[in-house]
Amino acid sequence: MEPIVKLTEITKIYESKVMKRALNRLSFTAMKGEFVAIMGPSGSGKTTLLNMISTTDLPTYGKIQIDGIDPEKLKKNELALFRRRHLGFVFQDIHLLDMLTAEENIVLPLTLDGLPVSEMEKRVANLASKLELQEILTKRPDELSGGQAQRTAIGRALIHQPKIVLADEPTGNLDSKSAKDVLELLSEINEVARTTIIMVTHDPIAASYCDRVLFIKDGEFFNEIYKDERRQTFYQRILNVLSLLGGHHDVSTVRLS
Secondary structure, eight states: OOEEEEEEEEEEEEESSSEEEEEEEEEEEEETTOEEEEEOSTTSSHHHHHHHHTTSSOOSEEEEEETTBOGGGSOHHHHHHHHHHHEEEEESSOOOOTTSOHHHHHHHHHHHHTOOHHHHHHHHHHHHHHHTOGGGTTSOGGGSOHHHHHHHHHHHHHTTOOSEEEEESTTTTOOHHHHHHHHHHHHHHHHHHOOEEEEEOSOHHHHTTSSEEEEEETTEEEEEEEOOSOHHHHHHHHHHHHHHHOSOOOOOSSOOO
C-alpha cells in the first residue's frame, strides 16, 4: 500500500496574545484505502490535524503531501479546486443548505464543476440507493431526521468520488441507531470503494470501526493501535489507551454489537 496522506514533523503555532502550539513535530501517514480514527482529549490538536490534512490550514513548520501534491505550492484558487476534487467532508454539524432539497444538496459539488445533467442524475441515483435516500430526495433539511440529514451529507461528500473523506465527529449529534448506521455506511464505503477515511472522534465505539487509531495529546503523538480480528477486543484496547491518555472522553451513544 502507498501513502495518500503524509505529514512530516508538522508544527502549528497560533499567535495571539498568547502563543499556542496546537501541534508539535507530529508526523502522520495514511495509506490508500485505510480507515483511520484520530482520538485525544479536548484541546489535544485533533481538529487542527484534520485542518492540515484538509488543506484549510497550513503548518508553521513541516511538510504536507496529499495524494502526491504539496498544498503549500498551490495558489489559492488551485487549492480550492484541489480540495473540491480530491476531498469529501462530513461534519458533526451537518451544514446542509436549508433552501435546497436533499437531492440538490447532494448534487451541489457537481453543479460547481459543471458536469452534464445525465451524469449528475446517474450518480445521485447510485448514491441514493446505497445510502437509502430514495424516499427523501425531494425533502428539505428541516423535514429530515438527524440520521437522514447525516446520510444526505455523506452523499454530498461522496458525489464527486473523492479519494479521501475527512469526518469530524460524524456521529456526535446522532442517536444510537443513526450513529451505528452512519458508521456501518462509512465502513462499507471504505471497503467497497477503497476510499481513504480519516475520522476525528471522542467515541471509542466509533473508533473501533476503523483499521487504526492514532492518539494525540498536547499536539504530539501519544500512541497508535491497529485493529485485530474482533471489534470487541479492539474496543477494549482503545479504552485502555484512553485511560492512560487522561482527559474527558465521551460515553458512546452506539452499542457495541
